[in-house]
Amino acid sequence: MMRQKISMSRRVVRQSKFRHVFGQAMKADQCYEDIRVSKVTWDSSFCAVNPKFVAIIVESGGGGAFLVLQLARTGRVDKNHPLVCGHTAPVLDIDWCPHNDNVVASGSEDCTVMVWQIPDHVALRSITDPIVVLEGHSKRVGIISWHPTARNILLSAGSDNMIIIWNVGTGEPLITLDDLHSDLIYNVCWNRNGSLICTTCKDKKVRVIDPREQRIIAKTFDEPIALQEMDTSNGVLLPFYDPDSNIVYLCGKGDSSIRYFEITDEAPYVHYISTFSSKEPQRGMGFMTKRGLDVSRCEIARFFKLHERKCEPITMTVPRKSDLFQDDLYPDTQGPDAALDAEEWMSGKNADPILISLRDGYIPPKNRELKFAKKNMLDNKPPLGPRRSYSTCESNFSRVTMEELMDEIKSLKVIVQSQERRITELENKLSKFTNGTA
Known part of the structure; x- marks a missing residue:
């Protein structure tokens, strides 16, 4: 005690x-x-x-x-x-x-x-x-x-x-x-x-x-x-x-x-x-x-x-x-800024955090984008269609995404044309029905 x-x-x-x-x-x-x-x-x-x-x-x-x-x-x-x-x-x-x-x-x-x-x-x-x-x-x-x-x-x-x-x-x-x-x-x-x-x-x-x-x-x-x-x-x-x-x-x-x-x-x-x-x-x-x-x-x-x-x-x-x-x-x-790129760290480099002052408080930026040496997937919106694991190269990623977009556009065009025909048929039926009951 x-x-x-x-x-x-x-x-x-x-x-x-x-x-x-x-x-x-x-x-x-x-x-x-x-x-x-x-x-x-x-x-x-x-x-x-x-x-x-x-x-x-x-x-x-x-x-x-x-x-x-x-x-x-x-x-x-x-x-x-x-x-x-x-x-x-x-x-x-x-x-x-x-x-x-x-x-x-x-x-x-x-x-x-x-x-x-x-x-x-x-x-x-x-x-x-x-x-x-x-x-x-x-x-x-x-x-x-x-x-x-x-x-x-x-x-x-x-x-x-x-x-x-x-x-x-x-x-x-x-x-x-x-x-x-x-x-x-x-x-x-x-x-x-x-x-x-x-x-x-x-x-x-x-x-x-x-x-x-x-x-x-x-x-x-x-x-x-x-x-x-x-x-x-x-x-x-x-x-x-x-x-x-x-x-x-x-x-x-x-x-x-x-x-x-x-x-x-x-x-x-x-x-x-x-x-x-x-x-x-x-x-x-x-x-x-x-x-x-x-x-x-x-x-x-x-x-x-x-x-x-x-x-x-x-x-x-x-x-x-x-x-x-x-x-x-x-x-x-x-602060929010990275001191190294992934490639620099993997090569053996080390760096302490980049510091900021809080004297005037901190206001987070809107939609802060990551800085990168090469094109970074984090700065792209998720692609349309089913989810996939990204391990392909940038060119293949862009090519696959473009093909998916083109396929979806073609599919949408078919749907739109089909709906337009359907609307036309319904309008004709409605016109006949209206004329017949007038």
Whole structure:
């Protein structure tokens, strides 16, 4: 008991601008109501957000789907609101592209990864045609993660114990890591510049992997620099790390708490800050990128907590009396521009994120287009006709699309001509009938 009191007193006097971070749930009119959150048993967050949209994996009959709402469209969600649905089995994970706020990827039990273009306006009907379908896993795909600094690089991990890194712009797998994990992969994350990945596995090992060299560079962590005991009886912990503030937030899936800690370079390294608790347990959690925060309110983090039938934003703020921009709370943060092309990253180049200032706030651009060195499929509308997996070259893609368009035009002409003849016949019959009864 004495040791605990001493430890707590040290935390109180420790100098840090984040010693007082307060969590607060948004009011009811700022929540998203009547959402059928997915009941699939899986350990992903089920929610992904960016400065434009909130995406939530939902219940869907006959396949898999997720709901996309404009961030400002709070309140009750119409039961007939369009969905993003193209998977033939439940969606397990979703992730927004960090370099294009209108592009989102999804992984599913149907063993595929799909990439979708979301319009700025509210869609009138469900989105069923992905930009590209990535096929390579033999079992369900439960983890999706975009590269933090390289354009069009997407990572997927499946229950086949395999990690595939894709070039979404061509639809081709760049790297396949199929012999580094002996059991189910629980989680995968990139480091800040995307040169390494870190994985956790059912075999209770943490691996640091160089994906381009396809080798493990660290696996045994015998002595942790800090140890924090957590109550995880209700489910898994969803970790979210903010590199700008060095705060890690731990959200227990199945409990009602968000615990947060500050990480420092000196012992004891991990400093407990506080716990935000509410009455209802969370089914999942979304974490807003720093670009989407309200700097005028000293907001340093925002979560989107999933209940059984709603999504509730929770804001984390540092109380300040001044209305001026707080430079110490908001260092330049990762912006939406990619630092590398896919080809540059594959050639061995690394680059830190391109940073932007939040002094004047951030306004997401409309229909932001990806920059590319070669023609990129993400900048084309989905073709007409049945969906296909894009692994062909650009010229063949254009040729097939043109042939489909010509065939459809010919088909429409036949239909129009047939209808015109039918209309003429009906008009003649109507004229005879009218003259006969006059």
